[in-house]
Amino acid sequence: MKRHAPYLLIGLVFCAMQALGWMTSIDNALQDLRHKIDGRPATGEVILVDIDTRSLRAIDVWPWPRSLHGALVDRLVADGAERIAFDIDFSSRSTDIEDRTFADALARSDGRVVLAALQQVTHNQDGAESLVFNAPIGMLRDHVTLGLVNVFPGTDSFIRQYRSGTEVAGRFVSSLPFALAEQSGDGLSEITIDYGIRPTTIPRVSFVDVLAGNIPPGTFDGKAVVVGATALELGDQFAAPVYGVIDGPMLQAMAYETIVQDRDIIPVGNLPAMLGIMTLAVLWAFMTRHHWAVRATAVLAAIAIGQIAGLLALHEGAWALETAGGTGAVFCCFAFELVKDIERQAVTIFQQRLTLGRNAKMLDRVVSDSFDGIVVTDEDGQIEVFNAAAETISGIRRRDAKTRHIDEIIIGASQPVRESIEAGDESLGPLLIAPIELELISADDDRARVPVETSVSRSSVPEAVSRRKRTTRERPIYTYTFRDITNRKRAESDLIAAKESAESANRAKTEFLANMSHELRTPLNAVIGFSELMKDESFGPMENEDYLEYSGVIHDSGNHLLSVINDILDISRIETGSFELDDTPFDFADALGACVRIAQGWQLKQPRRLAVEMAEDLPWLVGDERLVRQVTLNLLSNAFKFTEDDTGMVTLRGFAREDGALVIEVADNGIGIPEDAIPRLTEAFYQVDGTLARSHDGTGLGLSLVKTFVEAHQGDLAISSNIGVGTRVQVVFPKTRVCAPSEAEGSGHEAVIFAS
Numbered sequence: 001m002k003r004h005a006p007y008l009l010i011g012l013v014f015c016a017m018q019a020l021g022w023m024t025s026i027d028n029a030l031q032d033l034r035h036k037i038d039g040r041p042a043t044g045e046v047i048l049v050d051i052d053t054r055s056l057r058a059i060d061v062w063p064w065p066r067s068l069h070g071a072l073v074d075r076l077v078a079d080g081a082e083r084i085a086f087d088i089d090f091s092s093r094s095t096d097i098e099d100r101t102f103a104d105a106l107a108r109s110d111g112r113v114v115l116a117a118l119q120q121v122t123h124n125q126d127g128a129e130s131l132v133f134n135a136p137i138g139m140l141r142d143h144v145t146l147g148l149v150n151v152f153p154g155t156d157s158f159i160r161q162y163r164s165g166t167e168v169a170g171r172f173v174s175s176l177p178f179a180l181a182e183q184s185g186d187g188l189s190e191i192t193i194d195y196g197i198r199p200t201t202i203p204r205v206s207f208v209d210v211l212a213g214n215i216p217p218g219t220f221d222g223k224a225v226v227v228g229a230t231a232l233e234l235g236d237q238f239a240a241p242v243y244g245v246i247d248g249p250m251l252q253a254m255a256y257e258t259i260v261q262d263r264d265i266i267p268v269g270n271l272p273a274m275l276g277i278m279t280l281a282v283l284w285a286f287m288t289r290h291h292w293a294v295r296a297t298a299v300l301a302a303i304a305i306g307q308i309a310g311l312l313a314l315h316e317g318a319w320a321l322e323t324a325g326g327t328g329a330v331f332c333c334f335a336f337e338l339v340k341d342i343e344r345q346a347v348t349i350f351q352q353r354l355t356l357g358r359n360a361k362m363l364d365r366v367v368s369d370s371f372d373g374i375v376v377t378d379e380d381g382q383i384e385v386f387n388a389a390a391e392t393i394s395g396i397r398r399r400d401a402k403t404r405h406i407d408e409i410i411i412g413a414s415q416p417v418r419e420s421i422e423a424g425d426e427s428l429g430p431l432l433i434a435p436i437e438l439e440l441i442s443a444d445d446d447r448a449r450v451p452v453e454t455s456v457s458r459s460s461v462p463e464a465v466s467r468r469k470r471t472t473r474e475r476p477i478y479t480y481t482f483r484d485i486t487n488r489k490r491a492e493s494d495l496i497a498a499k500e501s502a503e504s505a506n507r508a509k510t511e512f513l514a515n516m517s518h519e520l521r522t523p524l525n526a527v528i529g530f531s532e533l534m535k536d537e538s539f540g541p542m543e544n545e546d547y548l549e550y551s552g553v554i555h556d557s558g559n560h561l562l563s564v565i566n567d568i569l570d571i572s573r574i575e576t577g578s579f580e581l582d583d584t585p586f587d588f589a590d591a592l593g594a595c596v597r598i599a600q601g602w603q604l605k606q607p608r609r610l611a612v613e614m615a616e617d618l619p620w621l622v623g624d625e626r627l628v629r630q631v632t633l634n635l636l637s638n639a640f641k642f643t644e645d646d647t648g649m650v651t652l653r654g655f656a657r658e659d660g661a662l663v664i665e666v667a668d669n670g671i672g673i674p675e676d677a678i679p680r681l682t683e684a685f686y687q688v689d690g691t692l693a694r695s696h697d698g699t700g701l702g703l704s705l706v707k708t709f710v711e712a713h714q715g716d717l718a719i720s721s722n723i724g725v726g727t728r729v730q731v732v733f734p735k736t737r738v739c740a741p742s743e744a745e746g747s748g749h750e751a752v753i754f755a756s
Helices: 005-020 024-037 053-058 066-078 096-108 176-180 207-212 248-260 270-285 292-317 324-356 358-367 388-394 415-422 486-535 545-576 588-602 625-641 675-680 702-712
Strands: 046-051 083-087 113-123 129-134 145-148 161-163 165-168 171-174 190-192 204-206 224-229 237-240 244-247 373-377 383-386 431-441 449-464 472-484 584-586 609-614 620-623 649-656 662-668 716-722 726-733 753-755
Touching: 005 270, 005 324, 024 292, 024 324, 046 053, 046 207, 046 248, 053 207, 066 083, 066 096, 066 207, 066 224, 083 176, 083 248, 113 165, 113 176, 145 171, 145 176, 171 176, 176 248, 190 248, 204 207, 224 248, 237 248, 244 248, 270 324, 292 324, 373 388, 388 431, 388 449, 388 472, 415 431, 415 449, 431 472, 449 486, 486 545, 584 588, 584 625, 588 609, 588 620, 588 625, 588 649, 620 625, 625 649, 625 662, 625 702, 625 726, 675 716, 702 716, 702 726
Parallel strands: 046 204, 046 224, 083 113, 083 224, 113 145, 609 649
Antiparallel strands: 113 129, 161 190, 165 171, 237 244, 373 383, 373 472, 431 449, 449 472, 584 620, 609 753, 649 662, 662 726, 716 726
């Protein structure tokens, strides 16, 4: 089934094309060919009266006076014409005399005349389209039958169908051929014109000969007559299949002949065509094992049978047999099978050429035009291929390189290969040695060395065992790929030097900050001390209260500056590696209590509500008590700073988790922190609002130090916040740093709760 699937798929594709109408143009072309083969004569029941070039020359005026058309009607009626159709537009007025003369002739014809009418699309002043019915003028319509002459070309621009008529103002108007044949339709029916009827067998006479009486009597007796313009200069021409171009009157005559001969070509339909396509596809699936000549004969036979069947259907029953889909399906199946045969032969030829052209193919695959040097050697290291890039890098000409060993050009290049072989890896499978740095000997100076990055791979190529046998064996070859890395080595050296220079500058900066911090703290302590004496009026009251206020400002500013310097000094110690923990057991509750007492002092200047909760019997912590206090104070300071006066609420909690870890938690109901800024809060000097216009002062070192101090205790720092809701920070010290209270200090502590 799998082998037959492609042919069934081809059948389904052509069925879809048939259903979608994509084969219609080909079917039409085949039908036209059948019309040419199966030509038939006309019945002679219709005669054309041509307004030809000779008539135009004889009557040297256009349009002709309508009295001439009236005279023609009288002569045709007198000669016994059964029906007379004018394929001429009489929708505009002429002179009253001419119109009346023609109308009188039509009245005398006793209703035998059919005059042309036309539906046209016009545009009004607003640009909208409307359909206008152009009929002969009123006085000409009383004694005639109207016949529409509208024709509609198909997708190939040929006129193939002719409608029976259409509804106009609630009245059915037949098409001219149907009116001439005195047949009517329902407005929806149409005929397919039989172009197998040969136009040359339809009698034609010249308009001027009829008027002059040069036609034998009885010529029109009992006949239908079509009068119209056939001269090329009048332009009444249509594209038609089989014959290319025919004039309008001939088209009407061909349609009339199709009606009276009952030769309306009826399409068989898509369903029988699709059944035929699938039948041929299934039958072809059983032909694939035969020789291509047998298959070609079957294709020709199928095509011939299809066309003969179509010809017989047209000849015997006026049936249009759609054979294009089946013909195309069979041809595509044959082409598909032929392509498969060609592909199989191409593969065979390619394999033969691959064997014959081994060296050329090896060079195309391995060497090509690479920017890297490529050297191919045999298993002994003797060079066989030396590409242009290798010649450029080494300075050795190719013909000279082929007499050398690879180690004479790249020092130690074959060593990895020898080690692999010595290790027992003698198989012909791929061997890949990762890039290693070696040195290439310059051709200009044996003492000069060029650093190269080299990689080695192993491949195998077929070669003939002997000239008299058609057998081959696999021979290993080794491909050395290398590139000059002089610039890269120089860049690496420059990068290392730049890195060392940057590190040296960074150390100098850090040492400078540490030294400057020490130098600034000494005079700053004096400023703070003396300003405190002045603020407290230790040597007596100040007479001027402004001086007392200024001394308080000096004292507060000095303390703030000292805090900043201490933070910078801590950062400097961390960067220089001189930062060490003073690991000693201390009372965790006492440390937090000391921080609370300091924070209660802040409430005098920053009226915040402070709530402190500490569990009973908190264990001791092994660590640096000063750093733990600084961590707590930094968190409390941030909470105070970023909450509002009076409404601000700061909560400090100290408790032990179920897993034994100790936790410090500081929460506030302040302004909050944007979510995207939380990951950067612990970066040194980073502030959410880093502009000089921010409403909260600080250096941005607080949380950076907190993170450093917590991690130095192997702890974790977690920050969560919501804008307008507040911030919560948790510091977790691991269980490994928790210890029991010292025996000298007692067995435990009561719960300490501060609230204000």
